[in-house]
Amino acid sequence: MFKRLMQQVDRVLGRGVIDDRLYDELEEALLQSDTHIETATTILDELRRAVREEKITEPAAMKERLKSAIAARFRQEGPAGLTVADESPTxxxxxxxxGVGKTTTIAKVAHLLRRKGFSVLLAAGDTFRAAAIEQLEIWGERAGVSVVRNQPGSDSAAVIYDAIQAAKARGIEFVLADTAGRQHSKGHLMAELQKVAKVTEKGLGRKPDEVLLVLDANTGQNAIRQAEEFTRSAGVTGLVLTKLDGTARGGALLGVYERFRIPIKLIGVGEKMEDLRDFKPAEFAESLFA
Ligand SMILES: Nc1nc2c(ncn2[C@@H]2O[C@H](COP(=O)(O)OP(=O)(O)OP(=O)(O)O)[C@@H](O)[C@H]2O)c(=O)[nH]1
Ligand SMILES: [Mg+2]
Structure with missing residues (x-):
């Protein structure tokens, strides 16, 4: 995803001198790949310090240092992977x-859990559009899992509540709930999510085990605003980064992670059910420059 950035960096470094103009050009390259200005500044400060302290004189060595400065932004603490509850359903x-890929990601996670032998139920909580319910049902069929649904326009929180009750009654281990990404207004969307979170807690006797904010890697700086809003109204516990196949941008994701410190749990690398990967910071950092 930073391939273009690295090409630019190669060009900039090709001049062979480390001077202020070089740092300006590196900053420009970072900003063009959607890196937030504060993040870019932090990365370049770190780079300047490294160049000074490690007495780096070669632009090639500087490139390696820049890579590790970017990779360091993604380093996460705490356990990786999704939380699994002691008491089913999770x-x-x-x-x-x-459009970020919520429904597709649900299908991918369902497929993964099924392959590991777990029982899964999907909740068609995006009741805003009839097509959304149908889309989830098609994915459910493909992944071999049932879907709890209601009429379009019905209460989203109620569908999810019903799915939790059904999972309890049938001894199903995982409930994956879709939610609407679109509403009459943004205020309405956020209010609905607050209600979904509250009703889920009521039905489950605890908070949802994960609230996963799905972000499209092509989003740019808007990703930060999305993270802000969804964190406020839905208590996000993890990020899923989708469409990491074939994007030249993605610098904004550095900013989201740095600012909110919400762990990145999964990444989407295509449109098929198999196209889901665990987030491994080191591997991921390497792939940024591939
Ligand atoms: N290339 C690629 N495409 C993806 C990925 N994840 C999702 N998509 C595509 O993105 C589009 C939107 O995906 P959906 O899963 O419908 O997104 P959504 O968030 O549920 O959208 P709404 O229901 O409209 O809110 C679809 O065409 C998906 O195939 C991914 O990792 N890579
Ligand atoms: Mg959807």
């Missing part, structure tokens, strides 16, 4: 604006 809510 419930994951998927939230995010329209």
């Amino acid at each position: 419930v994951y809510l998927f939230v995010g604006v329209n």
Whole structure:
């Protein structure tokens, strides 16, 4: 995803001298790949310090240092992977604006859990559009899992509540709940998510085990605003970064992670059910420059 950035860096470093103009050009390259200005400044400060302290004189060595400065932004603490509850069902809510890949990611997670032998139920909580319910049902069929649904326009929180009750009654281990990314207004969307979170807690006797904010890697700086809003109304516990296949941008994701410190749990690398990966910071950092 930073391939273009690295090409630019190669060109900039090709001049062979480390001077202020070089840092300005590196900053420009970072900003063009959607890196937030504060993040870019931090990265370049770190680079300047490293160049000074490690007495780096070669632009090639500087490039390696820049890579590790970017990779360091993604370093995470705490356990990786999704939380699994002691008491079934484990419930994951998927939230995010329209088109980011919520429904597709649910299908991918369902497929993964099924392959590991777990029982899964999907909740068609995006009741805003009839097509959204149908789309989830198609994915459910493909992944071999049932879907709890209601009429379009019905209460989203109620569908998710019903799915939790059904999972309890049938001894199903995981409930994956879709939510709407689109509403009459943003205020309405956020209010609905607050209600979904509250009703889930009521039905489950605890907060949802994960509230996963799905972000499209092509989003740019808007990703920060999305993270802000969804964190406020839905208590996000993890990020899923989608569409990491074939994007030249993605610098904004550095900013989201740095600012909110919400762990990145999964990444989407395509449109098929198999196209889901665990987030491994080191591997991921390496792939940024591939
Ligand atoms: N290339 C690629 N495409 C993806 C990925 N994840 C999702 N998509 C595509 O993105 C589009 C939107 O995906 P959906 O899962 O419908 O997104 P959504 O968030 O549920 O959208 P709404 O229901 O409209 O809010 C679809 O065409 C997906 O195939 C990914 O990791 N890579
Ligand atoms: Mg959807």
